[in-house]
Amino acid sequence: MIRRIPPKMIAIGVVTKDRPAMLARLLASFVEMDKPADVQLAFVVIENADTASLGAQVAQFEAAISHKVLYDIEPEPGIPFARNAVLERALTMGADILTFVDDDERVDQGWLVALVQGLWDRDLDLVGGPLRIEAETPVQTFWQSAVLGFLQQKAGRNEARRAERTANGTDGTQDAYTNNWALRLSFAAQHGLRFDGNLRYTGGSDTAFSIALKAAGGRRGWVPDAVVYDRIPLHRLSLGYHYRRSRDQARNGAILRKKPLWKAPFFMLARFVEAAVLVLISPIKGRVALVRAVHNIALADGRLRGALGFKSSLYAPKT
Template sequence: MTERISILLCTYRRRSVVETLESLAALRAPTGYTIDIIVADNDEALSSEHWVRGATASWPVSYIHAPARNISVARNACLALARNRQSDWVAFVDDDEVVPADWIEQLMRRAVDTGADVISGPAIACYPADAPDWMVDQDWHSNWPELRGPMQTETKQPQTAHSCNALMRFAGQLWEGQVFDLDRGTSGGEDTAYFFALSHMGARFAISAEAPVFEDVAPERLRLGWLAKRRFRMGQSYVSGAPGSLARIRLAGAAMAKVAYCAGAGLIALPSEQRRNFWLLRGLLHLGVLAGCCALPQPKIYGDRADREAASKRVRG
């Protein structure tokens, strides 16, 4: 019996979605599986429709309009269509990434070998020539999945995953009806919270280093300020995995100690831009954890004025 894999792709005014779709068109389906692609346009206007419908397609592509400038709305629209199709698996990829032809094969191979429900792969950043040296050397924009010990046990396993590169069992699973948090749809971290929820439902996680995707770093993201806001938000999102108030209290205590350590290390490293920025960004992550434990609102990092203007320029270009 053939199983269905639906690849979910959300887009907002990015011409790069064409390159993403072209790379998906070259995908090889694992034996016994068929592929379809669902694209949700998060813009109020149908700004991406002509790009999606005009892109090279070897697999069926469905375009849906999910206007809100809220990525969770678009993600939930993709999940709803996959649910209606009774897709056995869903895969997540971003609209500024390209995938190798064996991407799904590698993720599925890892799923079969481990029996895992969610399999993550790395998202490798491709930096422009004018990117700051310290940013490239420390590779702040790549996303490398890692194994972590869950807060409630000592077992070493992933607690979460990211929607930039993941494959997930779907139809008939306990989490089939789980949705992305709308409140996190403009701040980011909605995927972290989503996969944390799956972890608490019993989903098993694995990592496939052999299934990378590749992403060009946009010019507006080459600023220290953008990374600082993102790291702080990542810390806040991490708290969503804490299973109760006691776990949050422990997290807050650990975060305070880590913030203090990073502040001291940063002061010592002041003469070196590379080391100074490293400790600053590391400290902001832990400061974000502390803010999350205190339930402070998350900053908007997607859909703000700078990002909207940059997106508009890419559309016109």
């Protein structure tokens, strides 16, 4: 049954830690974005830290946005705890919808209107939208350019694939991630859905949430015109960082989706063969093909580690 009554309150959630300059660009894009008509907005900013350090920055944003802004800290370290802090506050204030974006992103002008409309008009419980890639500052090396080019191509292929599935009605088969995410809060409240604190440092708590929502009978979807931009700093455009991140994302996926160990060798063989072909054609295709080869090896590495039950520590504090 389609809900004809429009939402009355939307909570826009942001989790942040140690990135004040990038957060400032995200908040500026919130000021510039279109706002849905006749809907109350509340921005919930949670800093994952022991002490608050963003009070002046958030106060400046609140003065510019002319909407309610709730700023608080979550001292328990780990992304799932900060995400749950946002979720609990959104529930307490009586919001109908909770959105999430990452603190290193910026939103397109029409992002919020499109995302909310896609969730509500289609009677869905959780939706995601496109993530487009850009460098935070101009690249300085050939390898940074190659990694950036690969990430942009990969994101473009994913966006096109999901848009096609939306058009043919199969977009509910894929997970939604908190880099561009909207949730119908009544469904989360009814089923007690929260982000899994056991995934404190591994990453993937949003994937686990999406999987749990589907298992509870929730309806997922994709909103092709609700676009956000991931602004990647230069230190993340190295081959080493890209390998580690791709490996650990593949590892998390194998664990969360319970990929059996016996299938790992077949997956790994396919990735190694593809990597070898990419290396051979790299004189023609350029450095982006080499980055893609490294990506395939990272996927094979991650699948094996995940199938063996070895958890990631990608987001653990550096000592």
